[in-house]
Amino acid sequence: MTARYDGQAEWYDEYIGSNAHVTTQDIVELLGPGEGPCLDVGCGTGLYLDAIRSTGRTVAGLDRSADQLRLARRRDPAPLLQGDATALPFAAGTFGTVTAIWVSTDIPDFAGLLREAARVLRPGGRLLFYGVHPCFNGPHIESREDGAVIIHPTYRIKGWHKRSPWWRQGGVRDRVGMSHVPLADLMNAFVDGGLAIERVYEPQDRPVPSVLAVRAFRPV
Template sequence: MIGLDYSADQLRRARTRTDGPLMRGDATALPFPDASFDTAVTMWISTDVEDFGGVVREAARVLRPGGVLVVYGVHPCFNGPHMFFNEDGSRLVHPTYRQRGWHDESPFWGEDGIRRRVGMHHVPLADFLNAFLIPSLSIERFEEPDGPEVPHALAVRARRTS
């Protein structure tokens, strides 16, 4: 297992939790040869990268034929700069949902929190799903993991076909 992150700060934190190898790198240009791994996992990154499709393509590239890609992260429909979280657990979707790309701020983000400090990249659901429609991948499953009434996360399992 090899951990990779673009953020040196995140890698410093990870080093306090694992003895495994960690590398600084760009998920859209992985520093590994083709067909290097049986499994690739991305977690919670779709809102932090400019090219989510590029991340999926690179992950597929480094998988061996038959290898599995698991993507787990923010549900594009129910999180983002377009969402208002009501006290009763419901959510209100603002018409800015279709505004893909980087958002430095949102009227719905509180005064504190990570998104207020660093912003986020919004990937609408169609763009998120279309990222997996590449010739070398076969989608096996989508999952909205248990949790709040309105899903917070979305998981995808795909397999490298060639």
């Protein structure tokens, strides 16, 4: 099983790890206190496993990239599995919580991920999505140094993008590309997957939000 981040894991861990404390604070706040098993889908190098554990939950992680999991195992003692986020190797109703952090841009079938997340959640279980804001962060966006963004008329071109003229050379998107899920598709994927949206957030204090978070649950 190969993945786009195989061969990039050390670089990516250092790249995203430099700002991981901001995401960590948001995740802890948005999750709130809890208990029981939590699955971190697309756990990558395990940067957020301990933060999830700090909320009182017992955490396990899954990722497609063997290289990323190798680093995650060095970092955290949580059970970690290599697998497909759209075909989770767990029985229905296994988890009380599922987290999906920075995954919508890396998994071509985001709707499939949410369907599987809903399946493995217990009735009443919670899902936290935290990722790229599709309106203001993507292949259609040209960022300026003053915090403003230029939105180019390619927003509706969904799916996988290998290149964008506005990506920073040598950055994560320039290296691995990204999947763009327009806002309507992203939000509808929760509903179509059998999840009820509880709250939507635009975390952090940037003038133009680059992050979107959604808290949802599986109806009883």
